[in-house]
Amino acid sequence: MKYGYFDDDKAEYVITRPDTPTSWSNYLGSTVYGAVITNNAGGYGFYKSGAQGRFMRLRFNAVPMDQPGRYFYLRDQEDGDFWSASWQPVGKPLDQYKSECRHGTAYTTITSEYKGIKSETKYYVPLGQNFEYWRLKVTNTSDKVRKIRVFSYCEFSNQWNTTQDQVNLQYSLFIVKGEKVGDNLLRYSIQDNLYIQHPEYEVGGAYMSEWVALIGTPMTGFDTSREAFIGTYGSYEHPKAVVDGACTNSEAFGDNSCGTVQGDLELQPGETKEIMLMLGIDDALAVGQKIVNEFGTFKRADEEFEKLVNNWHAKLGSFKAITPDEDINHTVNVWGLYNCLITFAWSRAASLVYNGERDGLGYRDSVQDILGVSAAIPEEAEERLVRMISGQCQNGGAVPVISKDFNAGHEKAPKPEEFRSDDCEWFFNAVPCYVAESGNFDFYNKVVPYADGGEATVYGHLKRALEFNLERMGADGLPCGLLADWNDCLKLGYHGESLFVAFQLRLGLTTYADISERLGKKDEAAWALKERDTLDANIQKKCWDGKWFIWAVGEDGTVYGTQTIEEGQIYFNTQVWAVMSSAATAEQARICMESVKEKLATPYGLMLCAPPFVKTRSDIMSSVVFLPGIKENAGIFNHTQGWGVIAETMLGNGDRAYEYCKASIPAAYNDKAEIRQSEPYVVGQTTYSTFSKRPGNTRTSWLSGAGTWSYYAITQYMLGIKPQYDGLLIDPCIKHDWDGFTVERRWRKMNLHIEVKNPQHICKGIEYIEVDGKRIDAAVIPVSELKDGSKIVAYMGKDAKSSPVERV
Numbered sequence: 001m002k003y004g005y006f007d008d009d010k011a012e013y014v015i016t017r018p019d020t021p022t023s024w025s026n027y028l029g030s031t032v033y034g035a036v037i038t039n040n041a042g043g044y045g046f047y048k049s050g051a052q053g054r055f056m057r058l059r060f061n062a063v064p065m066d067q068p069g070r071y072f073y074l075r076d077q078e079d080g081d082f083w084s085a086s087w088q089p090v091g092k093p094l095d096q097y098k099s100e101c102r103h104g105t106a107y108t109t110i111t112s113e114y115k116g117i118k119s120e121t122k123y124y125v126p127l128g129q130n131f132e133y134w135r136l137k138v139t140n141t142s143d144k145v146r147k148i149r150v151f152s153y154c155e156f157s158n159q160w161n162t163t164q165d166q167v168n169l170q171y172s173l174f175i176v177k178g179e180k181v182g183d184n185l186l187r188y189s190i191q192d193n194l195y196i197q198h199p200e201y202e203v204g205g206a207y208m209s210e211w212v213a214l215i216g217t218p219m220t221g222f223d224t225s226r227e228a229f230i231g232t233y234g235s236y237e238h239p240k241a242v243v244d245g246a247c248t249n250s251e252a253f254g255d256n257s258c259g260t261v262q263g264d265l266e267l268q269p270g271e272t273k274e275i276m277l278m279l280g281i282d283d284a285l286a287v288g289q290k291i292v293n294e295f296g297t298f299k300r301a302d303e304e305f306e307k308l309v310n311n312w313h314a315k316l317g318s319f320k321a322i323t324p325d326e327d328i329n330h331t332v333n334v335w336g337l338y339n340c341l342i343t344f345a346w347s348r349a350a351s352l353v354y355n356g357e358r359d360g361l362g363y364r365d366s367v368q369d370i371l372g373v374s375a376a377i378p379e380e381a382e383e384r385l386v387r388m389i390s391g392q393c394q395n396g397g398a399v400p401v402i403s404k405d406f407n408a409g410h411e412k413a414p415k416p417e418e419f420r421s422d423d424c425e426w427f428f429n430a431v432p433c434y435v436a437e438s439g440n441f442d443f444y445n446k447v448v449p450y451a452d453g454g455e456a457t458v459y460g461h462l463k464r465a466l467e468f469n470l471e472r473m474g475a476d477g478l479p480c481g482l483l484a485d486w487n488d489c490l491k492l493g494y495h496g497e498s499l500f501v502a503f504q505l506r507l508g509l510t511t512y513a514d515i516s517e518r519l520g521k522k523d524e525a526a527w528a529l530k531e532r533d534t535l536d537a538n539i540q541k542k543c544w545d546g547k548w549f550i551w552a553v554g555e556d557g558t559v560y561g562t563q564t565i566e567e568g569q570i571y572f573n574t575q576v577w578a579v580m581s582s583a584a585t586a587e588q589a590r591i592c593m594e595s596v597k598e599k600l601a602t603p604y605g606l607m608l609c610a611p612p613f614v615k616t617r618s619d620i621m622s623s624v625v626f627l628p629g630i631k632e633n634a635g636i637f638n639h640t641q642g643w644g645v646i647a648e649t650m651l652g653n654g655d656r657a658y659e660y661c662k663a664s665i666p667a668a669y670n671d672k673a674e675i676r677q678s679e680p681y682v683v684g685q686t687t688y689s690t691f692s693k694r695p696g697n698t699r700t701s702w703l704s705g706a707g708t709w710s711y712y713a714i715t716q717y718m719l720g721i722k723p724q725y726d727g728l729l730i731d732p733c734i735k736h737d738w739d740g741f742t743v744e745r746r747w748r749k750m751n752l753h754i755e756v757k758n759p760q761h762i763c764k765g766i767e768y769i770e771v772d773g774k775r776i777d778a779a780v781i782p783v784s785e786l787k788d789g790s791k792i793v794a795y796m797g798k799d800a801k802s803s804p805v806e807r808v
Ligand code: IFM
Pocket: 362, 364, 365, 486, 487, 488, 489, 632
């Protein structure tokens, strides 16, 4: 079933049916003033933190899942009929009510048509501002004069700390005030007396405050008390004031507040009128009024919209592809990257599922997030990378979360048993990716503090990351799994060994050796390669099970992930990382990836393991708490799907890489959206596998490493445009029947036009490349050969030289 379509020219996804299987959401604003909004205008707003700064309320996991939100109610004053400018919350019958939602880059537009009245509402937050616009255009498409009364609605939190707001009601119901303070301005305050005593207080601390202004029509009424507007026995569907036909001009004094202004529009046949609501944080009189004075015209609002769109579209311009596959085009050109950028911004802290209780930057995920955004926002990627590196402790492990008030150099290191084994190994993916993207090789010499004191160059931090694991090896010479490796559910015991981390470490040692060579540190390179040899020998001695690599070794010596074990016989990550780290021999790589295909591939993606855990003790594998076929218990964990694609491209299997890619990218489900249920334009953390009763259903939209790795896998491995330190590698691995594809790539401030031709219909292999007409017999174009506007034509062919060493 289809609920919408991609409009890539506008970088929008257009939802043509509002009754989507789940609420399909989008993000507005920035990491300072952020918002979630759904196709039915549900959602919430937050200042700096989804959990600590939640000024606009959402009831998580309610029915529907996205209420309340940012609503306009429209009421026909002749007959009293009313509806909402988004299908919900009033929910008129869909044979009478038409609606379209366009989710764009940090804005959402919802149109409706009901009984001869059309409306269009556009929501956005201007760049760098702490307020939002809700712009409403109402058109009379009937042949008689219409009198339409408009009411806005949002629900402010009683306390911006979401737990206080939702749970500590004996306190939070008694601190809210709402009042009209100007002809068109409403003021909301929480703990107002503190502000009266201390007007210097910054908003978001002890004093929390919002304001609402109506522009373009007189405010003919208002309600700041939720109880007055909705009524004790009313609902969002039938708010008492709308049913009755008028606001009560209530001034909230305790209980709950709401953002309701009332305006009256008289429309001639064919006439359109526009009004807008402005809503922001901070004091209405000290701040809000000034913002209204400056930004409160339609002209200014138009200019702000244009700036916003240009800003986002410029980021999306870092990589544009035209391939024979539309789903891949939608993913690469708009939604894959937008998903990465939003995830980079919000980590795992604000969505319809993440309510922000895990605030801050989760260590391993945030390091990986850098891979997806380095091309689009290299400066921000660098800044984040430095912050993440400064989360490494002197012993080489990392703090689990970089919180908002993280103070590098002054943090307490976690207790020994609290370290994860994988955290800093992700540097070996993220740092070279950023350096190759930016060309800033000197980054390796940059001095960055350790979380718990002391400092080192980035290069020094990399060494400590390796040493952390080398100093914590188990009985078989493999890295200890510690509290967890990438898999949070793996409980091996402190001294149990993680093969996944062994592969990460191998990749890290290889990468470190390469960097050392380039820095002229030959001894360091030799050290790393010697350690790698030892590790390789240990891996080969213990970890090959004939058809695949084992999963891990428990503290008591139990080997997990073998053909003879009943549950969790085969584990996806150790197969793909055996290939990605080049630890597998060619034969092992071929065999283990065949096993992946046979045992783990489903039409909806690759399962994390199989069969699921049912009897395994939870102190060994805590994913047994999840139902079989979901999340880490043999579900399709979408974070890992890109790894399947990368591994197959590294082996030259373009057809299979394509198959895995298509099974997992959301866009491929657009015409059968009922399978995933969630948004066909963004990833979800997990998909129910064929071991479950609901194969294909996908959950926990938006904020997931799935976005990063799938975008990275498609752009840098499948399409194969991969920055190197001193050149640009063009080494695609595609479906054999593609004739080729084109890419516009921004790299080191140059705009490059790349065309790949595949006349012999092979999957992989570049014979030669022409750069502005000059032939280069290699797959890497030296940076000196490139200039802004360079035209590159890469020819694939059976006589290709072997591909250069891959760097993941
Ligand atoms: O790798 C983790 C991630 O850090 C948090 N979500 C679950 C993943 C797999 O366990």
